[in-house]
Amino acid sequence: MKKLAVSADGPDAWESWREAFARVALDLPIISWFDPAFDPADASYVLVWEPPAGEMTRMASMRAILSTGAGVNHLVNRPDFPAGVPLVRMGGDQTAVLMADYVMWAAIGLLRDAKSWTRQQEQHVWHRLPVFRNSAETRIGILGFGNLGAAVARRLAAAGFIVSAWCRSPREEKQIPLFFGEKGLSEFLPTVDILVNLLPSTTQTRHIIDAEFLSRLKPGTGFINVGRGDHVVEEDFLAALSSGQLDGAVLDVVATEPLPAGSPLWDHPRITLTPHMASEASRDAQAAYVAHAITELEEGRTPPLLYHPERGY
Numbered sequence: 001m002k003k004l005a006v007s008a009d010g011p012d013a014w015e016s017w018r019e020a021f022a023r024v025a026l027d028l029p030i031i032s033w034f035d036p037a038f039d040p041a042d043a044s045y046v047l048v049w050e051p052p053a054g055e056m057t058r059m060a061s062m063r064a065i066l067s068t069g070a071g072v073n074h075l076v077n078r079p080d081f082p083a084g085v086p087l088v089r090m091g092g093d094q095t096a097v098l099m100a101d102y103v104m105w106a107a108i109g110l111l112r113d114a115k116s117w118t119r120q121q122e123q124h125v126w127h128r129l130p131v132f133r134n135s136a137e138t139r140i141g142i143l144g145f146g147n148l149g150a151a152v153a154r155r156l157a158a159a160g161f162i163v164s165a166w167c168r169s170p171r172e173e174k175q176i177p178l179f180f181g182e183k184g185l186s187e188f189l190p191t192v193d194i195l196v197n198l199l200p201s202t203t204q205t206r207h208i209i210d211a212e213f214l215s216r217l218k219p220g221t222g223f224i225n226v227g228r229g230d231h232v233v234e235e236d237f238l239a240a241l242s243s244g245q246l247d248g249a250v251l252d253v254v255a256t257e258p259l260p261a262g263s264p265l266w267d268h269p270r271i272t273l274t275p276h277m278a279s280e281a282s283r284d285a286q287a288a289y290v291a292h293a294i295t296e297l298e299e300g301r302t303p304p305l306l307y308h309p310e311r312g313y
């Protein structure tokens with residue numbers, strides 16, 4: 001039975017989801033998870049973000065769970081997550097383009113020291129800040145070459161940046177130079193002018209960006225984090241900014257979200273913060289992606305962003 005129950009964003013979001021699916025996937029039957037008349041046995045798929053505690057146990061009979069986010073650790077690490085039910089992460093063309101747009105903005109901001117311009121405007125200071133390196137002279141290194149990492153790398157390369165990427169396992173790629181494994185990471189890190197983190201959060205990658213990791217970058221490297229906040233050891237990261245090992249950073253993700261009011265990240269002069277919104281696609285784009293993923297599952301195909309427990313993403 002091809003019916004989707006919508007839990008994502010709570011009962012108040014139901015009407016916006018209903019309208020979005022009506023525009024892009026009218027042939028997909030949907031129902032609100034919070035409808036008093038709803039029985040989980042009446043649907044074979046469910047769309048979620050952060051279900052209330054205990055609710056995921058009611059999803060054990062689903063053919064698949066679909067998440068509105070690319071990251072799903074907050075789901076699979078819950079005690080009520082129904083092990084054995086396939087989980088599909090959010091993707092789609094708009095998600096990838098939004099992420100590439102964001103990283104392009106962040107990279108140019110670091111290259112041109114836009115943070116200093118912002119501070120000068122706030123202080124009513126008129127002071128020219130000359131720049132002596134352009135995009136064609138700037139190497140951007142992408143940590144992680146999955147769906148989003150590949151889209152970001154190719155977009156940056158098309159814009160004229162020098163781009164390379166690192167991933168854990170070898171793979172075929174004609175356009176972007178790739179480095180692999182621990183040996184490749186040691187070769188990759190000293191070459192980059194701006195490092196972009198797009199790794200998934202796994203047991204192998206948590207706290208990977210520590211003092212030793214940062215010491216392998218050349219002094220004055222820029223850093224963009226659109227992966228996960230738990231990749232970064234915050235104390236080591238701030239020390240690298242203070243020493244000049246890192247010249248500046250743009251952070252869309254942090255370890256604790258929302259960021260606590262007392263965090264030193266808020267007021268650091270070399271950090272630009274955004275509230276985890278680098279690639280949040282529109283309702284219509286998300287609905288279209290979900291409908292397509294369900295069609296793939298119904299036809300016996302595997303959606304490209306199916307979560308693999310053995311990999312951790």
